[in-house]
Amino acid sequence: MIDVNQEYTRELKCEYKGERYKVRDNGAVLRMTREGKPKRPKDDIWTFGDRIDRGYAWFCGEAVHRIVAIAFLGEPPTKQHVVDHIDTNRQNNRPENLRWLTKLENILLNPITKAKIEYWCGSVESFLADPSQLRGHENEDANFAWMRAVSPTEAQNTLANWERILSKPRPENKSRGNAIEEWIFEHNSAYKNDFDFLKSLEPIKKEETPSPVAKNEPTFSLKSVHVITEKPKEQPITKKEFMATLLEICESEGWDYKKYYKTTTWKTDLLITIGNQRIAFSAYNSAKNAAKSLPLIEQAGVKIFGLVLSPKKDDTLNFGCFNLHRNGNTLETTIAKTKLPFDSFVKKAVKDKVIHLTTAKITAVDVIFEQIECWHCHKPHFVFYTRYLVDKNGTRYDDDYFDNECIENNELNIPNLQFGNEILELVKKYINEHPEKSIIMGEVKERYSKTSNQSYISFGCPNCDAIVGDWFLNDLEMSLIYETDENRMNRIQLMTPFEIPVNDWIIVD
Ligand SMILES: [Zn+2]
Structure with a gap:
């Protein structure tokens, strides 16, 4: 057991969640007494942590590795970054053992996940170069689901970093990686079962039709095979179509409405007045455009619903903005993870049944x-x-x-x-x-x-x-x-x- 006071060469200070810490490069931390406040029992004491949970060291409810990472590596590049222990030992909180990784990078380093991706796509690099190659195969195995959710941008960024990530080898990674594989395939039938799904899966091929079920045992030396089956492009939704649907509802419901309503500060495609309530619907070509307009309409005391016409991807929208897609001859939007015909959505929105929580x-x-x-x-x-x-x-x-x-x-x-x-x-x-x-x-x-x-x-x-x-x-x-x-x-x-x-x-x- 090393001593918190020994085996260190650098000591830095950092701030984390309103607390100030001193941090040593042996992974020890000291929480400083808050200015003008009484000293708490655990203040001003060097420690490696006061509790181990899920393999990690914690101090007063905070993950110690996070404090060390912030002191020595700086703030995470984005909120989505997590701390990775390079040698996989979760209690080795020396700064040289820590790095910020995105969640995706972290997942891809899991040897089992990696083996699956290599089976499907040949290599992690091939998967990252074109994550869409797994599209159309979602239903074959639930494991596709998260991979399908990887956006092209995220994949590109990860690919750009991938070599750098691999260049910091996990110290025992090689032997440990092999050990895991041996264990999986020779001794561990639970893991073998985990790979059983491969038997029912044909590696992805350049085919339009679904692949037949593989008859042979899977091998793990498959070459990368790309498949790109583009979905037929949906005809973009026009503003005219959007308006036609809206007007039809207004007429059949007998609502009092104004088309293309405009003031000096804001405008909307459709303004409905019911009693003293004003409800508006506007179509936009992108979420970015909607973000500029919606706050102005809201400030005027109007309940506004923005619809993005044929969005390129389903953005998470932080305001009253929804994506509009085509489904056969009707338009539909997604709310609370459920698809809803656009006309039902409009009726519910006007009747105050679409609520922001x-x-x-x-x-x-x-x-x-x-x-x-x-x-x-x-x-x-x-x-x-x-x-x-x-x-x-x-x-x-x-x-x-x-x-x-x-x-x-x-x-x-x-x-x-x-x-x-x-x-x-x-x-x-x-x-x-x-x-x-x-x-x-x-x-x-x-x-x-x-x-x-x-x-x-x-x-x-x-x-x-x-x-x-x-x-x-x-x-x-x-x-x-x-x-x-x-x-x-x-x-x-x-x-x-x-x-x-x-x-x-x-x-x-
Ligand atoms: Zn047992």
């Missing part, structure tokens, strides 16, 4: 139980994954709110929904109350992992107590983040509800 009170979660096979004794057992947060109205929120990054950043005051005490207690209770589901789950506790040479909180085998490794779990979760099968959801009511900030438009009935 800024906070949601989470009272339940939907978890998925996934059966896996123990790599050691080969008996089946289960692990669980928290798929959705559910508010009191039953609206679901995605994992953006509780993924590792958020928890790691501690940005939101939300409980640990993977290994926190409450969720574990409730999951156990749920399993007991649902014997018909035959869920057998081992204890969640700290276990030692030979592959990564460290201990961390993990799922384990109820029969032989073997660890469910981090890489494996991570990869498993990656395949569940887009799971939508209702039959797999298990709703668990929380004892302690909590609030999350949201920026969501929902439909109320």
Whole structure:
């Protein structure tokens, strides 16, 4: 055990979330007493952390590696960046062992994910050069889902950095990487099962029609094969079409409306007046244009709904702006992850049933139980994954709110929904109350992992107590983040509800 006061050569100061720290290059931190405030018990003490959770060292609820990274590497390039431990040892918080990576870069370094991508696309580089080569194959395996979500820009940026990322080899990475592979293919049938999906998958080929099912065992030395099947381009939606739909609704509903309404400071395509309420609809060619106009209309006390005509990509829009797509002969928009015909959307919007939410009170979660096979004794057992947060109205929120990054950043005051005490207690209770589901789950506790040479909180085998490794779990979760099968959801009511900030438009009935 090294001493916090020894084995360091540099000491820097930094500020992080309103606290000032001194940080040493041996990974030790000291939180300074706040000016004019009384000294707290843990102030002015050098430490490597006061708690280990999920393999990481924490100090007063903050991840120590984040404090060290900010002091020695500077602020993260974007909010989406996470700290990577280059040697994969989560407690080695020496600055030379840390770097900022995007989430995507981080995922691509997972050896199992990497093996899958190499199988499908030949190499990670080939995948990044053209992420669309996986398009059209989404339904073959749930694992495609997140890869499909990679935007061309994100892929390009990652590709530009990829060589640099690989140039910092993980010190034991080579042997460890091989060890993992050997383990997967020779000793670990759970991992083998994980690769079973490959048997039902033909590597992507230049074909218009769906590939036939592969009959042979998969090999892992496949060459890169590109496929680009462009979706037929949808005819762009014109403003004329947009207006025609709107006017038809106005006439049939008998609303009082004005076309192309204009004042000195703002203008809108359609202004509807009902009592003392004014509701407007405007079409834009891009989200950027909408962003300029909408605030002006809103300032005038008008409830405005902006529609982006045939958006190139589905942007997350921070204001009352929605994307408009063509679906056959009708127009449709997406709200609360549901597609809605444009005319229904307009009627609901005018009747005040399209509502903007800024906070949601989470009272339940939907978890998925996934059966896996123990790599050691080969008996089946289960692990669980928290798929959705559910508010009191039953609206679901995605994992953006509780993924590792958020928890790691501690940005939101939300409980640990993977290994926190409450969720574990409730999951156990749920399993007991649902014997018909035959869920057998081992204890969640700290276990030692030979592959990564460290201990961390993990799922384990109820029969032989073997660890469910981090890489494996991570990869498993990656395949569940887009799971939508209702039959797999298990709703668990929380004892302690909590609030999350949201920026969501929902439909109320
Ligand atoms: Zn076992």
